[in-house]
Amino acid sequence: MSATPLLELRGIDKSFGPVQVLRDVAFTAHAGEVTALVGDNGAGKSTLVKCISGIYPTDAGQFLFDGRPVSIHGPRDAAALGIEVVYQDLALCDNLDIVQNMFLGREKRTGIVLDEPTMEQMAAETLAGLSVRTVKSLRQHVSSLSGGQRQTVAIAKAVLWNSRLVILDEPTAALGVAQTAQVLELVRRLADNGLAVVLISHNMNDVFAVSDRIAALYLGQMVAQVKTTDITHSQVVELITAGRSGSLGLPADPAPGSNGNGAEPADPTPGAAR
Numbered sequence: 561m562s563a564t565p566l567l568e569l570r571g572i573d574k575s576f577g578p579v580q581v582l583r584d585v586a587f588t589a590h591a592g593e594v595t596a597l598v599g600d601n602g603a604g605k606s607t608l609v610k611c612i613s614g615i616y617p618t619d620a621g622q623f624l625f626d627g628r629p630v631s632i633h634g635p636r637d638a639a640a641l642g643i644e645v646v647y648q649d650l651a652l653c654d655n656l657d658i659v660q661n662m663f664l665g666r667e668k669r670t671g672i673v674l675d676e677p678t679m680e681q682m683a684a685e686t687l688a689g690l691s692v693r694t695v696k697s698l699r700q701h702v703s704s705l706s707g708g709q710r711q712t713v714a715i716a717k718a719v720l721w722n723s724r725l726v727i728l729d730e731p732t733a734a735l736g737v738a739q740t741a742q743v744l745e746l747v748r749r750l751a752d753n754g755l756a757v758v759l760i761s762h763n764m765n766d767v768f769a770v771s772d773r774i775a776a777l778y779l780g781q782m783v784a785q786v787k788t789t790d791i792t793h794s795q796v797v798e799l800i801t802a803g804r805s806g807s808l809g810l811p812a813d814p815a816p817g818s819n820g821n822g823a824e825p826a827d828p829t830p831g832a833a834r
């Protein structure tokens with residue numbers, strides 16, 4: 561892992577009318593790591609992701625990519641940097657096959673004809689690069705795939721485009737135990753392949769199984785971003801539900817305009833039962 565985060569946000573504010581949803585948010589995501597973004601319903605996770613992916617403009621704050629200041633004014637800017645988001649609804653078309661879905665809107669052509677062999681080869685290589693062996697045929701309609709396979713295709717689609725940062729919105733929310741394990745393995749592999757991965761999840765088992773760092777949002781403030789090995793399940797739950805964890809030595813009551821991002825726990829309990 562490099563010391564410079566691939567993505568760094570500083571002082572991000574975002575309001576909808578009179579409602580301030582993000583307040584002075586700092587956040588980092590490192591190449592080769594999974595960063596879990598946690599927070600209760602309404603904490604601001606989706607809003608933060610939409611700011612990163614260029615869907616929402618921010619009111620204030622700075623974005624650094626590879627250590628350099630960048631502006632993200634729309635989804636194209638985010639895509640040009642290599643930022644891809646896999647949303648919970650996956651946005652796959654049931655009536656198209658895997659290759660068609662992976663290249664939807666970005667089809668390869670030779671002249672005016674679709675270059676099917678190249679697309680098929682690139683799709684196969686991408687899935688092989690992710691060690692995905694559960695898909696029988698690339699020409700299978702997505703409607704015939706299991707939930708886990710659909711998630712896999714959506715993730716593969718995101719990494720097909722030289723992505724450097726992939727944000728996954730609750731990728732295991734609709735999955736059973738075995739499929740969840742497969743998708744988490746894939747999430748880990750993305751990071752092991754050098755991508756920065758941001759995982760939004762409400763599931764603490766998933767978070768602790770796969771993340772290197774945990775970033776906790778509480779009422780629009782980043783109350784902690786710590787190494788997963790330095791925090792326990794119950795401390796994360798405290799951060800999510802109360803915005804603080806006494807045993808972590810984080811701010812007792814985060815004041816507006818402050819945040820605990822980057823705070824190293826004063827009293828970490830490495831290896832504590834999770």
Ligand SMILES: Nc1ncnc2c1ncn2[C@@H]1O[C@H](COP(=O)(O)OP(=O)(O)OP(=O)(O)O)[C@@H](O)[C@H]1O
Nearest residue numbers: 576577579581599600601602603604605606607608
């Ligand atoms: N377009 C909008 N206009 C007004 N308020 C909004 C808008 N989008 C989000 N909000 C508000 O911003 C707050 C944060 O919402 P957001 O969806 O980012 O939270 P979240 O952490 O992703 O929640 P969940 O886990 O339920 O998806 C909520 O209070 C929500 O009502």
